[in-house]
Amino acid sequence: xxxxxxxxxxxxxxxxxxxxxxxxxxxxxxxxxxxxxxxxxxxxxxxxxxxxxxxxxxxxxxxxxxxxxxxxxxxxxxxxxxxxxxxxxxxxxxxxxxxxxxxxxxxxxxxxxxxxxxxxxxxxxxxxxxxxxxxxxxxxxxxxxxxxxxxxxxxxxxxxxxxxxxxxxxxxxxxxxxxxxxxxxxxxxxxxxxxxxxxxxxxxxxxxxxxxxxxxxxxxxxxxxxxxxxxxxxxxxxxxxxxxxxxxxxxxxxxxxxxxxxxxxxxxxxxxxxxxxxxxxxxxxxxxxxxxxxxxxxxxxxxxxxxxxxxxxxxxxxxxxxx
Numbered sequence: 001x002x003x004x005x006x007x008x009x010x011x012x013x014x015x016x017x018x019x020x021x022x023x024x025x026x027x028x029x030x031x032x033x034x035x036x037x038x039x040x041x042x043x044x045x046x047x048x049x050x051x052x053x054x055x056x057x058x059x060x061x062x063x064x065x066x067x068x069x070x071x072x073x074x075x076x077x078x079x080x081x082x083x084x085x086x087x088x089x090x091x092x093x094x095x096x097x098x099x100x101x102x103x104x105x106x107x108x109x110x111x112x113x114x115x116x117x118x119x120x121x122x123x124x125x126x127x128x129x130x131x132x133x134x135x136x137x138x139x140x141x142x143x144x145x146x147x148x149x150x151x152x153x154x155x156x157x158x159x160x161x162x163x164x165x166x167x168x169x170x171x172x173x174x175x176x177x178x179x180x181x182x183x184x185x186x187x188x189x190x191x192x193x194x195x196x197x198x199x200x201x202x203x204x205x206x207x208x209x210x211x212x213x214x215x216x217x218x219x220x221x222x223x224x225x226x227x228x229x230x231x232x233x234x235x236x237x238x239x240x241x242x243x244x245x246x247x248x249x250x251x252x253x254x255x256x257x258x259x260x261x262x263x264x265x266x267x268x269x270x271x272x273x274x275x276x277x278x279x280x281x282x283x284x285x286x287x288x289x290x291x292x293x294x295x296x297x298x299x300x301x302x303x304x305x306x307x308x309x310x311x312x313x314x315x316x317x318x319x320x321x322x323x
Contacts, residue, residue, distance in 0.1 A: 003037040004175075007070035007096075009089070009109075010044045010060045011079075016052040018076030018106050018164055025168035025184065032183040034176055041066055045089055053079070064092040072102045072171070075109035077161075081130055081137075090116035102154045102171065106164045110157040114138040122152040127160040165190055177275040177315055178268055215239060215253050222262070226269050226289040232258045266290060267303050274312040281308050 008022050019042070026038035042058070043066035044050055051057050067073050073096050078085065093116040097103050105113040110126040111134065113119050119141040126134050131145040144150050149158035149167040151174075158167035165188075173181035218239045222230055235258065236246035250258055270288040273279055279287065285296035293308075300308050 001036055003039040004072065005070045006038055006040040006072045006074065007062075007066045008040060008042050008074045009076060009112075010042045010050045010058065012051050013079040014050065014052050015077045015107075015161070016054045016056055017161060018109075019052060019058075021106070021164045021168055022072075022074050024188065025165060025172070028184050028187050030187075032180060032187065034180045035172070035184065036176075043067065045086055064088060067092050067096040067101070068099075070096060070101055072104065074104045074106065075112045076164075077107035077109050077127075078111045079108075081108045081111040081133060085112040085115040093118060097154065100154065102156070104167065104171070105155075105157040106167060107158060107160055110134065111137070113155060113157065114141060118155050119157070122155055123150045124152070124155075124157040125150050125159055126157060129160075173271075178271040179276050182272065215249055219254075223265060223269075226262075226266055227287050228289065229291075230262060230289070262289075263299060263303070267299060270296060270300070270308065271304070271311065274308055275315050284308065 004026070006022055006026055008019060010019060023040040027040050028035075031037070041062060042060050043062040043064055044060040045064060047061055047063045048059070049057050050060050073093065075093070084090075089112065093103060093113065097116075097118055103113060103118060105111075105124075105126075107127050108130060110119070110124055111130075113124070114134070114137060119138055121140060121142070123142045123144055124138075125144045125147050128145060131143070134141075135143055135145075142152075147159065148163045149156060149170055151170070156167060156171065158164055169181045169185055169190075172184055218235055221238055222235060232247065233243055235250075236243045239246050239249075241249065247258065250256075250261070254261055256264070266288045270284050270290070273284045273287055277284075281293045281296065285291065285293045288296065290296040290299060297307055300306065300311065304311060306314070
């Protein structure tokens with residue numbers, strides 16, 4: 001089986017974390033079943049020694065021609081978002097995009113994609129702290145300032161630092177399904193895949209008090225009981241909080257309402273069941289907590305923009321073709 005080829009851009013001042021994330025996620029060891037081999041390489045506008053933001057120096061032997069045959073091209077957070085990216089780089093990105101490569105802009109890397117014209121008329125995001133600069137520089141982009149990541153065609157952009165992991169897991173989900181992405185997340189000991197619509201910036205983190213440390217346990221409890229008619233009051237009871245306090249703490253911790261979070265988790269559960277079982281649509285709807293197949297179809301159409309049957313068929317066709 002041919003490996004999926006990933007070209008990660010390196011440059012002086014590049015985030016060492018962002019430089020590492022693609023290799024960590026796509027090259028997880030040992031790889032779970034269902035995950036094909038990934039070949040992650042690094043390239044630079046000028047090959048040679050590159051100094052990262054943490055002072056570590058790495059030797060990058062490949063130039064931008066590494067993007068020519070890459071299936072995925074990753075641009076880490078750009079360190080000078082107020083300045084246009086080099087023409088040689090933007091030309092290489094446009095050529096890779098035209099060839100059909102998946103182009104990823106992590107955090108401020110979205111600015112480079114914008115300079116290449118790849119975000120014109122497309123949905124995109126970046127770090128919340130640079131939202132005004134981004135909006136000014138790329139007025140033709142449909143900017144989504146409050147999400148973790150967003151995809152539009154074969155272009156995906158993500159928010160701040162740790163959202164890079166969510167974004168790469170999302171790519172695995174697109175290519176290989178929710179089950180593979182979730183198993184990679186478990187291998188990395190990172191939380192399960194977060195939907196891109198989750199807020200990137202949470203104004204007040206949950207204080208580390210014993211009474212409030214119950215909230216993570218509530219999320220795990222809810223995931224184990226998605227087939228049941230969960231309610232805000234039921235979850236507040238499990239957390240031993242009043243309805244009002246729980247509602248406030250939940251939004252502070254997740255950036256979402258309880259109903260939106262439950263809907264997102266149930267969609268993820270339905271996707272996993274559609275990928276890994278032969279359950280009927282009615283059975284999937286019941287197991288994921290939607291109650292009826294009609295409710296499942298309505299939520300699927302809104303969030304996944306396809307039907308459950310079409311999703312299952314597309315996933316299995318993709319597996320059969322080796323994507």
